[in-house]
Amino acid sequence: MRLYNTLSGTEEEFIPSGERVKMYVCGITPYASSHVGHALSAVVFDVLRRYLEFQGYKLQHVQNFTDVDDKIIARAAKQGVTYRELADRYIQEYTSDMDLLNVKRAHAYPLATDAIPRMVEVIADLIDKGYAYPSNGNVYFRVTMDDDYGKLSHRSLDSMIAGARVEVVEGKEHPMDFTLWKAAKPGEPAWESPWGPGRPGWHIECSTIALDHLGESLDIHGGGLDLVFPHHENEIAQSESYTGRIPFARFWVHNGLLNLGEDKMSKSLGNLVGVSEALEHHSSDALRLYFLSSHYRSPLNYSAEGLAAMERAAERLRNALRQDSTTGNDALDPSHYEKQFVTAMDADLNTPQAIAALFDLAHEINRARERGQKVGQAQNSLRKLGDVLGLTFRERTSQEALSLEPLAELFKDIGATLNASGHHKLAGWVNSHSDAQDAATIVETLLAIRRELRQVREYDFADTIRSRLADLGVGLEDAQDGTVWKHRQSVV
RNA sequence: GGCGACGUAGCCAAGUGGUUAAGGCGGGGGUCUGCAAAACCCCUAUUCGGCGGUUCGAUUCCGCCCGUCGCCUCCA
Structure with missing residues (x-):
């Protein structure tokens, strides 16, 4: 299949490097309920996975939980619980939300906190190699040591500084140097390290976990478009500097972001719609059809009206799966629609077109039934293709x-x-x-x-x-x- | 300021250098039905933000303009 690669900025033919497709997707920071933007991202990578599996590939899908960070700590303190309790609660909620959305579970959900000793090793090695330096209990990555820093987000160090929003931090050699290890403030959860008690920076977590679970080179690294810079750029810098192996990930795949009304749905704007809230009003099929009815790299506006329309569309597909006639003689052959579906999905996961093939098939099933043909085989095909998109065709009970x-x-x-x-x-x-x-x-x-x-x-x-x-x-x-x-x- | 994306029917949204510009929702008419619903049939963009250019030919390529949005700071 052809897959767009943020790294090259073009579509490329996707061929896995080995037996198993190694896919790493950045997970959430569990400090609040997950919102429909998270759901969109999860559905996109779930569909990528399902389609690759449909094509006969074996996958290893790993998704982390950033279970300690500033916001978790702050929020836990406010609620009078430990960061652990807070993180566990929202991890559990996320898991159950994703189950309801029919998102296949990843093969592993590593926790950042479990990988801290490994991160300390990696950071120490980066210091040895000259890619990082300690400073007042913190450790920073030295971006000037990395000649191709900026290659993912397609910008140069100079242009980043020209952006003028970089704030000067005491102890950093270069304003774009980023944190690998963060010294703990009094009262914060902390882990021991050669540089004093503290906790890892956000980026090193993903580098280390991906390395440990999937090895030095990934087939696919995914996440939301908002992670391209700085998170994924920094992951590349860390991982490639540490292993010396380029590229860290062969395909960088990013989903477009979900907007609410005029604005991006984001924590800072507070304009969030929770996954569970959305699932109260809409079936998972409607939600998935809605997410997938526009291309995964495009931005999408969340709208309740749009979802209601998709609910009716989902019903249309379901209606095509009603009882087959038993008296028919010849049968409807669905292969034409299966080809259309595959062609669409092969073109950088063109789910809008794939969905159109599903509707065409459903329509043809209805027509054939009226003609008195057998449609059982075509219905199975519709179910099978729908399953690639994670559709259940179930009504809510x-x-x-x-x-x-x-x-x-x-x-x-x-x-x-x-x-x-x-x-x-x-x-x-x-x-x-x-x-x-x-x-x-x-x-x-x-x-x-x-x-x-x-x-x-x-x-x-x-x-x-x-x-x-x-x-x-x-x-x-x-x-x-x-x-x-x-x-x-x-x-x- | 730097980088990037997008502007297609009432709404959502694919797509292509040249036969009828997918699909869904909505709307109109019809078949079926006691009436509905579902399903089926027909209709609903001579036209793809605007202006130029390249071309035999552009919605599709190039330039400019207008408009919308994202990233550059935590974020899927």
Whole structure:
């Protein structure tokens, strides 16, 4: 496949260097709930992984957690918990959010704090080699020693300084020198080192963890576009200076960032939408379709309206997966659509086009079914290709989507109306389920009642039940072989 | 100030130097249905921010302009 490489600034043919594709993706700093921007990034690399696996590659996917840093420490102190407790809490939350998004788990989630002794070794070696120097309990990387510093972000040291936002820090030889080891202030969690107690800088963590888990050369290093500089630039500087092996990562892959309204969604602006918040209102399929309906390198604006539209689009795909006909003779051949899908994904993960192939296939399935063809094979194909994008084609269950109280109230109400209008038999059905504790039982009973009403042509009453269920988010479809109901996304 | 991205229908969003500019949502009409819903059929950009240039031919390449956004500081 062709894959855009930030390092070269072009698309290149992706061929792994060995048996397994070694993919390292920068993880989160667990000091707060993860937001939909994190979800976007996770989904992008999940799809890259799924597609490579679909193509028959074996992968080793590693993603770190930066479980100690200034913000974690500050926040933990504020809440009166240890940094450990705070980090663990948000790591757990992140993991469960990603599970709900159907993101495949990485093969390893190393913690920064577990790798500190190794980082100390690496830093010491960098000092020995002249790439770093201690200063007042800190250790800095000497950027002037690295001839190709700036090659990833495509800027020169001079132009960085011309940016004029570099602040002069006491003890640094060069304003762009960055921290490898940070001396601890009193009361902060600290680890021993030859330079005094402290903790590692952010960048050295990823270099060291990647090195330890995946070796000196990665196939793919991923992350958000906002990490290109300084984080990934510095990782390259550290890793290549330490190992002498170039390149540290063969492909640098960066996803575009998610904006909220006019602004980038960022912690500093505080305009965050949490992953769990988004999942309360939208299915994971809708979220994934939304993320993947624009190219992964483009910026994307988060919008609830856009997601609601994707919810309907997801339903369209699901509808194509309904029961196959059993009587058909010839079968629909999905291979044309599979080719389209693969061609699209091969072109730097062109998921918008891949999704279009999915919709074309779904459309063709519906047409073929009307023609009386067998569509089972094509449906399997749709499921299989959808799975490459991490789509589940599952509706949210009634428990997740429907609240019981308004339904129970409606149920009672209908029972009373039935009684009042002389439908004592049907009112009895309500009574016999009057203590129903789940939404499904209530809906099913109402559907049975409605069927009876339709049979005796009391359409007004039947339609009332339908519309009142619709008000509660239950959509009805009367098909040949009975009525199907589903939760419909309420308009946000 | 430096580096970079983008501007395609009502909305979201692919794409190509030259046959009909994907797909989704929305909208209109029709088939089916007791009515709906779903599904199917038809329609919904003579046109790709503006102005020049290159070319037989540009939405696609180049230049300028206008507009939007990102990075350069913690950030997926």
